[in-house]
Amino acid sequence: MTAKTPDGKEVFKKSKIYMPVPQQLGRGDRMGRGPYEKSGMIRESGLPPHKTVTEKFEINFPFEDVKEGDKSVRKILAHDMTIDIELWYLPFGVKDEENSFLWQKVTKSVSISKTGK
Amino acid sequence: MRLLRFISVLLFIVLPMTVFAAHHEGMKKAKTIDELAAMYDSSSCKTCHEKIYQDWEKSTHSRSIFGTGRTAATIKTTIEVGLKGWDYSGVKKPEDVKVKHLMICAKCHLPQLQDAEDSVAQEIVKAVYAYSAGDEKAESTLKKLSINCMVCHNRNAIIHKWVDGFPEKGVVYGSKDGVHADTANPKMKKSPIMGESILCGQCHGLGPNFELENPSQCGTLYGSYLWAYQAEGGTEKCQDCHMRKSGLGHNMQSYRDPGMGKAAVKFDVEAYGHYWRDGAKIVPQAFVKVEMTNKTGHTIPDG
Numbered sequence: 001m002t003a004k005t006p007d008g009k010e011v012f013k014k015s016k017i018y019m020p021v022p023q024q025l026g027r028g029d030r031m032g033r034g035p036y037e038k039s040g041m042i043r044e045s046g047l048p049p050h051k052t053v054t055e056k057f058e059i060n061f062p063f064e065d066v067k068e069g070d071k072s073v074r075k076i077l078a079h080d081m082t083i084d085i086e087l088w089y090l091p092f093g094v095k096d097e098e099n100s101f102l103w104q105k106v107t108k109s110v111s112i113s114k115t116g117k
Numbered sequence: 118m119r120l121l122r123f124i125s126v127l128l129f130i131v132l133p134m135t136v137f138a139a140h141h142e143g144m145k146k147a148k149t150i151d152e153l154a155a156m157y158d159s160s161s162c163k164t165c166h167e168k169i170y171q172d173w174e175k176s177t178h179s180r181s182i183f184g185t186g187r188t189a190a191t192i193k194t195t196i197e198v199g200l201k202g203w204d205y206s207g208v209k210k211p212e213d214v215k216v217k218h219l220m221i222c223a224k225c226h227l228p229q230l231q232d233a234e235d236s237v238a239q240e241i242v243k244a245v246y247a248y249s250a251g252d253e254k255a256e257s258t259l260k261k262l263s264i265n266c267m268v269c270h271n272r273n274a275i276i277h278k279w280v281d282g283f284p285e286k287g288v289v290y291g292s293k294d295g296v297h298a299d300t301a302n303p304k305m306k307k308s309p310i311m312g313e314s315i316l317c318g319q320c321h322g323l324g325p326n327f328e329l330e331n332p333s334q335c336g337t338l339y340g341s342y343l344w345a346y347q348a349e350g351g352t353e354k355c356q357d358c359h360m361r362k363s364g365l366g367h368n369m370q371s372y373r374d375p376g377m378g379k380a381a382v383k384f385d386v387e388a389y390g391h392y393w394r395d396g397a398k399i400v401p402q403a404f405v406k407v408e409m410t411n412k413t414g415h416t417i418p419d420g
């Protein structure tokens with residue numbers, strides 16, 4: 001997920017991995033990566049069948065605190081953000097041209113009011 | 118006399134192992150890739166089942182030890198990082214790799230390798246290394262072997278062999294009994310599992326493959342299907358989604374197919390801006406809620 005202000009500046013970026021975490025050789029706390037060394041499951045963070053996984057994010061609009069006389073005043077630098085939420089499929093764990101692909105993408109425009117107390 | 122008894126006992130043990138280790142009773146093991154490919158030759162199926170055959174050709178089943186190239190590469194990694202690094206594998210160099218070693222991968226990617234001699238394992242290893250070195254011919258060599266018609270509709274069509282009998286030579290297992298218009302395979306027999314998920318589960322993973330001397334674990338989807346889908350009341354079979362509803366038939370695909378990808382996950386996002394306040398301080402925030410609903414019968418992704 002990324003959030004950008006209207007000038008194109010990226011102000012937020014976060015990603016999360018969903019996948020089974022296989023155990024290396026069925027022992028201990030190490031993850032196994034290759035099929036030849038995987039035997040068991042340390043945990044499962046993949047999307048479970050017929051269940052909804054909900055993720056919630058709070059993204060701050062950019063601001064700065066400036067001194068105005070004796071007061072500290074919070075100045076909001078952008079009142080609009082474009083937020084891209086992407087779900088990628090990375091069968092080999094990396095974004096590569098041959099195997100990975102963008103599975104789902106939603107773009108949201110979010111604004112906050114410029115007036116009010 | 119004792120020696121004679123020992124030899125006869127040894128023969129009694131060794132002979133049946135040799136004869137029955139191959140797939141069909143009396144079947145000789147393949148000595149070359151070409152022999153193994155011929156043993157499971159499905160090219161004649163195309164004559165009558167052209168559309169099905171063409172669908173299958175588009176699937177990765179049709180290039181199961183090559184895959185997208187990554188499968189072949191992973192076989193090499195298995196040898197270099199796994200087998201060669203393990204003290205008791207008996208593999209110090211690629212030339213030491215035998216069928217039993219390749220079964221780490223071939224259990225699912227080429228189950229019929231059980232019906233081949235170690236010379237075939239060596240040919241595959243050579244092709245895998247050659248492909249890795251950029252030899253284009255090696256790719257076509259590896260693509261000679263696959264999960265084809267005769268693997269699913271004969272070799273692996275029966276799982277409970279003591280109940281349903283062993284797969285017979287010349288028989289195509291499917292949805293009905295009868296005569297089959299193919300001189301090489303003149304009979305049709307009903308397989309009790311052709312429409313069941315367990316057929317796919319043979320390869321699509323429960324967890325560690327304990328039948329191997331050194332278990333591997335590739336896919337775990339069938340385990341997820343059993344324990345996280347069926348156990349929760351799921352009723353659909355693999356074939357329902359991957360063949361029938363998708364309309365893909367024997368071109369069984371997963372998320373790479375746009376239709377399958379879209380059907381698999383519902384992706385909803387809500388977002389809005391607001392001010393959070395703590396006394397005199399305000400924090401301008403966007404709240405984003407992402408909901409991902411897996412509509413398949415197994416975890417996403419596999420692994």
